[in-house]
Amino acid sequence: MSGKYTIALAGNPNSGKTTLFNRLTGSNQKVGNWAGVTIEKKTGSYIKTGQDGRKETVDVVDLPGIYSLTPYSAEEIIARNYIIDEKPDLVVNIIDATNLERGLYLTFQLKKLGCSVIVALNMMDEVEENGTIIDFEKMSVLLGFPVIPISAIEGTGISAKMAKLMGKHTSSVAKGGVQKLIDKSNDILDHSYKNMPGYVPGKAGYAFDKTKFDLSQLKSADEIDFDEHSSEVYDQITKIVAESVKQGEKQVQAERSKKIDALLTNKWLGIPIFLAIMLIVFQLSFGWFGSIFSDAIDIFLNETLAGWVEVWFTSAGVSDWMLDLVVNGIIAGVGGVLTFVPQIVILFIFLTLMEDTGYMARVAFIMDRLFNKIGLSGKSFIPMIMGFGCSVPAVMSARTLDNEMDRKVTIMITPFMSCGARLPIYGFFIAAFFAAHAGIIMLFIYVLGIVIAIFSAWLLKKTLFRGPDAPFIMELPPYRMPDIYTYIKHIWEKARGFIIRAGTLIFAMSIVVWFLQGYNFALKAVDDPAESIFGVIGSVIAPLFGPLGFGDWRAADALLTGFVAKEAVVSVLEILYSPAELLVSFTPAVALSFMVFCLLYLPCLVAFVTIKRELNSWKLAVFAAAYQTVIAYVVAFIVYRVALVGWPHISMYFTG
């Protein structure tokens, strides 16, 4: 970090720190409606104009949520250590104003530490909706820190109407809560840069008593017992809240959420409703809409674009091998992945919506009952849900589990959740074999992943990773409307990331694959790809997959390259098979078995390295990968055998 000043954003989980961070710095970090979204510190910056008129950079650090400075889990320790060791110039303490009592506990600890603090009362829009009135000026006098009401999601503070109710001058308080927070922060930074602030709340504005504060008096964190006198602190908090808050009549968000939850988290209906929602989502993304766009892209790339290239290359006299490389290597390989961008985008439009509204937290809550039976806490389900996006951040988010055994087990089972990069594989086979059953096949794959993950958790907990059951009280945030701007930006980022990977990694791999299937070990071009380098390597391992139905060297090679990146499986299939050959090698039963194997077998390289890092052990990481591959083999075998007999019968019932 290079800025002149550093501001740290600290507060309880799910209080809106990242939302504010994104607003202050123009970043696009992940926001979600549940506790524990941010697990690593993230930095950004904004420019302020200094007192002498010069531009100065202010670094802003977004921290994982904490309830106190005596933390338990890894990501909480990151936040605590940052505040204590890095000594930011200013801590912006973000408090969910609908949950003041809990938030203020941390404020008192920050005070004990002697940080300079601004309290940002967030979610003021919800506070107003409830008719609650907070006298933030009084609160700031009682706390000894400036208190500024904001709505990070809207960028405002409080409305004109509310200001009037509070008897304030509408023009000065109603506008720009976040802007006011920035101004106040800058103000404090300007003053405290040379003198640590001995902060005295004044009547008009805030004054600094420079004489009162002496750096040498700052206690080191180790000398402070943060939780000492905690019951007195709670008494003080109760008093402050009683004096500065006039509770509204209503509890709008809580009541609304309660009504929705009566249905969605119902003991009996919860799981069926979840499955029904997923079925509709899959049918929408892979069945009805997605395939229209995908077909269009497919025709454009493989017919129109390939046709142009052929005409152009032939007229320009480009050599045959080059034409083959571009059309049958690059366009086939990269195009095979790009074709599925619409499906992926549509799926993520729904998955992200489920996360942002708070529904995914409910799914974890529903699962909690089930998980408790196998001795794992429902908290493990959050990393698993994140695994629907990408295993890498999902595995990392297992840090929120404070029980070491649970964390290890969660890391090992998270890759069973079907990540975004595997979607093209399903899209590929659905288009070829299951066009009429898109929704139900996708649901089968996803649910199979969840079931195998839960089964594995049970197995691992029973055998190798025995540990105490973690008591866990799941906290459900109120349902919220996502911020449309962040929402769209997130979907765009996902799509962009996917397209960039296709244009770089998959592009490069397509060239390599094209070469491997066209040349032999003597580096001579071959007519029959079976004699190529790829053909020889594939033939060696292919027999292993015979019992699963795909003992074909081409399928074996596709699986091998899948270790580098899962999308590459589709690229290889596109390069090696013509549509006619595909129908010879694969049947619906084989395709199903292949999809299941892809779902479960060892994760991609980056995920593997992440697992190794998070488990901090090569041995365990290799064990995890081996376990996943064995499970993949066994389950694909069973699915294949069942589908051989059953699919013709089953398919009749599920035409979509």
Ligand SMILES: Nc1nc2c(ncn2[C@@H]2O[C@H](COP(=O)(O)OP(=O)(O)OP(=O)(O)O)[C@@H](O)[C@H]2O)c(=O)[nH]1
């Ligand atoms: N109504 C309302 N919702 C908000 C506001 N600020 C944030 N949110 C929502 O609150 C939820 C949590 O926001 P985040 O920014 O992810 O919270 P966080 O403090 O970073 O959470 P962790 O990283 O889990 O500690 C999201 O659903 C946001 O859209 C606000 O001012 N008003």
Ligand SMILES: [Mg+2]
């Ligand atoms: Mg966050």
